Amino acid sequence: MKCPKCGSENVSIEMVQTGGKTKKHGNGIGGHMNNAARGLAAVSTLGMSNLVWKKSKGKEKSKFKNEKICLCQNCGNSWPIK
Template sequence: MKCPKCKSENVSVQAVTNVKTKHRGCLGWCIWIMLAICTLGLIIIIPLLTNSKTKSKTHSEAICQNCGRRWRV
């Protein structure tokens, strides 16, 4: 593999992971707390409060060791 910028063959490939975590907003927390107190109690709400959604995507990137240019493979 050659670097498109400097034409060097000193290139390494690595896996890169992007992680995004989505948390509930303040209004969502308040609604869940009120529901728990009024109907089901705190035993049911504890797992719901600690729940967050996580998405991750992995792709490969090549990195030139001479000039430092990165590109997707």
């Protein structure tokens, strides 16, 4: 493979992370009931139950996009592989 800028064959290929998305899913009915029960327990114990019982936060799922990139070792030019 040759560099389009200088014509050198001293080229390395790398996988580079170019983007990502995070989706957040809610608590659902069980999570909301848990948070409501946690709030009632906190009121009755003057907040001491919050030290042990944690809030339901839901779940997150991340997806990342990877891309192959060529990098010329002589001139530093980079370009994506199609």
